[in-house]
Amino acid sequence: MLELEGLTRRYGSVTALDGLSFNVPEGTMYGFVGPNGSGKTTAMRIVLGVLEPDSGAVRWRGAPIDAAGRRRFGYMPEERGLYPKMRVADQLAYMARLHGFEAAAAGASADRLIERLGLSERGDARVEELSLGNQQRVQLGAALAHEPELLVLDEPFSGLDPDGVDVLASVLRERVDAGVAVVFSSHQLELVERLCDAVAIIARGHLVASGSVAELRDREARRVLRVEVEGAPGGWADGIDGVLGVEHDGDALLVGLTESADDQLVLEAARRAGRVRHFGPVRATLAEVFRETVAP
Amino acid sequence: MNPRGAIALVARREIVERGRQRSFVVSTVVTLVIIALVAVLPGVIGGGGPERYRVGVVGEASPPVAEAATAAAKRFEVEIEPQRVADRAAAERALEADDLDAAIIDGRTLLSRDSPPDELEQALQAGAQRAGSVSVLRERGLSPTAIERALSPPALATRTLEEAGAGDERRFVALAAVLLLYVQLLTYGLWVAAGVVEEKASRVVEILLAAIRPRELLAGKVIGLGLLGLAQLLLVVAVGAGLALASGTLEVEASALSTIGVVLLWFPLGYALYASMYAAAGALVSRQEDLQSSSGPLTLIVIASYLVSFQAIDDPSGGLARIASLVPFTAPLVQPVRLVTGEGSLVSALAAVAIIAITTLVIVRVAATIYERAVLRTGKPVRLREALRGPDGS
Numbered sequence: 001m002l003e004l005e006g007l008t009r010r011y012g013s014v015t016a017l018d019g020l021s022f023n024v025p026e027g028t029m030y031g032f033v034g035p036n037g038s039g040k041t042t043a044m045r046i047v048l049g050v051l052e053p054d055s056g057a058v059r060w061r062g063a064p065i066d067a068a069g070r071r072r073f074g075y076m077p078e079e080r081g082l083y084p085k086m087r088v089a090d091q092l093a094y095m096a097r098l099h100g101f102e103a104a105a106a107g108a109s110a111d112r113l114i115e116r117l118g119l120s121e122r123g124d125a126r127v128e129e130l131s132l133g134n135q136q137r138v139q140l141g142a143a144l145a146h147e148p149e150l151l152v153l154d155e156p157f158s159g160l161d162p163d164g165v166d167v168l169a170s171v172l173r174e175r176v177d178a179g180v181a182v183v184f185s186s187h188q189l190e191l192v193e194r195l196c197d198a199v200a201i202i203a204r205g206h207l208v209a210s211g212s213v214a215e216l217r218d219r220e221a222r223r224v225l226r227v228e229v230e231g232a233p234g235g236w237a238d239g240i241d242g243v244l245g246v247e248h249d250g251d252a253l254l255v256g257l258t259e260s261a262d263d264q265l266v267l268e269a270a271r272r273a274g275r276v277r278h279f280g281p282v283r284a285t286l287a288e289v290f291r292e293t294v295a296p
Numbered sequence: 297m298n299p300r301g302a303i304a305l306v307a308r309r310e311i312v313e314r315g316r317q318r319s320f321v322v323s324t325v326v327t328l329v330i331i332a333l334v335a336v337l338p339g340v341i342g343g344g345g346p347e348r349y350r351v352g353v354v355g356e357a358s359p360p361v362a363e364a365a366t367a368a369a370k371r372f373e374v375e376i377e378p379q380r381v382a383d384r385a386a387a388e389r390a391l392e393a394d395d396l397d398a399a400i401i402d403g404r405t406l407l408s409r410d411s412p413p414d415e416l417e418q419a420l421q422a423g424a425q426r427a428g429s430v431s432v433l434r435e436r437g438l439s440p441t442a443i444e445r446a447l448s449p450p451a452l453a454t455r456t457l458e459e460a461g462a463g464d465e466r467r468f469v470a471l472a473a474v475l476l477l478y479v480q481l482l483t484y485g486l487w488v489a490a491g492v493v494e495e496k497a498s499r500v501v502e503i504l505l506a507a508i509r510p511r512e513l514l515a516g517k518v519i520g521l522g523l524l525g526l527a528q529l530l531l532v533v534a535v536g537a538g539l540a541l542a543s544g545t546l547e548v549e550a551s552a553l554s555t556i557g558v559v560l561l562w563f564p565l566g567y568a569l570y571a572s573m574y575a576a577a578g579a580l581v582s583r584q585e586d587l588q589s590s591s592g593p594l595t596l597i598v599i600a601s602y603l604v605s606f607q608a609i610d611d612p613s614g615g616l617a618r619i620a621s622l623v624p625f626t627a628p629l630v631q632p633v634r635l636v637t638g639e640g641s642l643v644s645a646l647a648a649v650a651i652i653a654i655t656t657l658v659i660v661r662v663a664a665t666i667y668e669r670a671v672l673r674t675g676k677p678v679r680l681r682e683a684l685r686g687p688d689g690s
Contacts, residue, residue: 045502048506049505049506050502050505050506067509070506070507071507073506075502075503075506076503077499077502077503077506079499079502080499081495081498081499081500081501081502081503082498082500083313083494083495083498083500084494084498085313085317086313094305094309095503095507097305098302098305098504098507098508099507142503143503
């Protein structure tokens with residue numbers, strides 16, 4: 001498990017991270033979302049040791065991380081980076097070697113990845129000769145070359161075509177199934193919802209929500225009910241204790257509740273008003289959860 | 297992986313990738329061609345043997361003069377080809393027609409169209425003196441052996457207080473050595489800076505630094521390019537020296553060969569000093585376009601050192617050369633000059649090595665600190681003072 005605990009980091013007068021904590025279990029695809037400038041990149045750089053935190057700690061499998069431990073991590077920075085004039089296969093093998101692979105193993109790993117990432121024809125091409133989408137595949141390869149235990153990917157899906165997204169997602173899922181902890185940031189929340197097992201949402205440098213995607217959606221769901229009552233007079237839900245407002249949605253009524261409201265009061269009112277055809281929470285999309293939680 | 301392993305990996309990549317680049321291959325070939333021309337041409341053109349003169353010989357008294365002059369000609373670095381001419385009028389016609397360069401008339405007159413070349417006249421005058429002396433001594437009844445002994449006393453053996461310089465040759469070697477060192481220091485220093493900027497501009501540095509320490513990356517880059525530079529220098533010097541010796545531009549001389557070792561020794565020292573500064577200059581900027589302004593001052597120092605070393609070739613024992621041979625930035629270029637010209641001393645060389653080594657250690661530390669603090673900062677150039685002051689950058 002990767003543990004971030006109370007990470008704080010300031011740049012001059014700007015506080016990028018303000019006591020950020022969350023855990024990423026192994027064998028989990030973990031989404032890391034937050035508005036621009038909320039501190040995602042800073043947090044990832046600290047995990048990889050590229051930056052030092054002002055305070056707080058990062059632990060992997062219960063122990064502080066040293067240089068040797070970090071070599072078993074894979075990293076794809078937000079600012080993509082490869083040697084433009086180096087050949088793809090050489091580049092991947094070089095990355096594997098920098099992370100401690102022997103020459104032969106590094107070459108084999110590079111060949112496997114080139115095949116898996118759909119770059120078979122391009123192994124001898126210089127990186128600068130590739131399309132941007134293919135460069136991104138090589139970039140992922142650079143993070144995977146040494147078969148890391150933890151993968152930290154900053155916006156890995158941005159700029160990929162749907163085919164590229166599918167390849168990348170399936171490669172990541174393979175790693176997760178093999179027990180690797182994968183954490184990636186993204187602004188594409190539908191993608192995060194679809195791919196991730198769990199999510200951390202941060203805003204202004206600290207955690208505002210975390211948990212499995214289902215948990216998060218349910219948490220918001222407790223606050224909006226969808227009720228369908230046959231033959232009910234208009235305004236039947238007005239004045240119920242804890243109801244913030246109502247909204248028509250076809251034949252149904254969406255009822256917004258305060259945090260402490262009792263949804264059973266709404267049910268009783270509905271039964272008094274008519275025949276209840278449907279009564280249940282509305283599951284929010286991750287995007288809605290996100291908007292709710294990060295709103296200042 | 298230990299630091300040494302990381303440094304070796306980075307160095308290996310630098311050598312392989314740079315060695316593959318067309319710019320490297322082309323520059324090596326061009327340097328070799330230039331060196332080959334410089335090494336061979338003087339032997340082929342300039343040293344094409346002594347000038348040859350055709351000298352007409354008129355009258356019975358002239359042949360002894362011509363013979364003596366021909367024998368003496370070598371001392372004056374000319375060759376004389378005597379030709380019998382029937383009379384003065386025939387000699388004049390031949391001179392007019394440029395078939396003769398000069399003529400000796402009756403052993404008494406040196407006739408030429410305009411004033412004869414100095415060395416030819418000197419050779420002919422010497423011949424006339426000798427022929428005159430021989431005839432006087434013979435009239436006095438001396439035997440030919442006695443005459444020979446009287447006219448060819450053993451020459452004075454020459455000894456100098458300072459080591460005798462095969463002046464021009466040493467100058468030539470010093471010039472070539474300084475030029476090579478200068479080009480190599482400048483080229484490889486700039487390559488280090490450009491390599492650092494390449495990693496920053498392409499942002500690959502962030503991935504690298506997630507795997508290895510900044511100092512390892514810096515050391516690997518400097519060492520890798522340095523080894524490549526040394527290998528190129530070895531190749532150029534070996535080819536240049538080999539051709540120069542083979543073509544006769546340089547006479548085989550132990551000192552000329554030891555010079556090669558001297559040049560090779562000063563490259564790593566000067567390179568370590570300059571390359572670490574160039575690396576820091578590269579780390580301060582994020583784009584190749586900005587590199588010129590941050591590395592400009594360094595390049596000026598290299599060029600100034602080159603000019604000082606040129607002056608030192610002209611006056612290797614002068615005050616400037618003495619001081620510059622102990623200043624860390626100029627010493628790598630001036631010390632070889634003083635050693636090649638025989639003005640250097642082991643003490644001075646060792647002192648310079650120590651001074652450069654200490655300066656390099658200090659500069660490597662400072663440069664590594666600048667590099668660590670600036671290498672992840674992208675965008676506008678980092679100011680040197682900011683990088684030195686402390687860690688509050690992103």
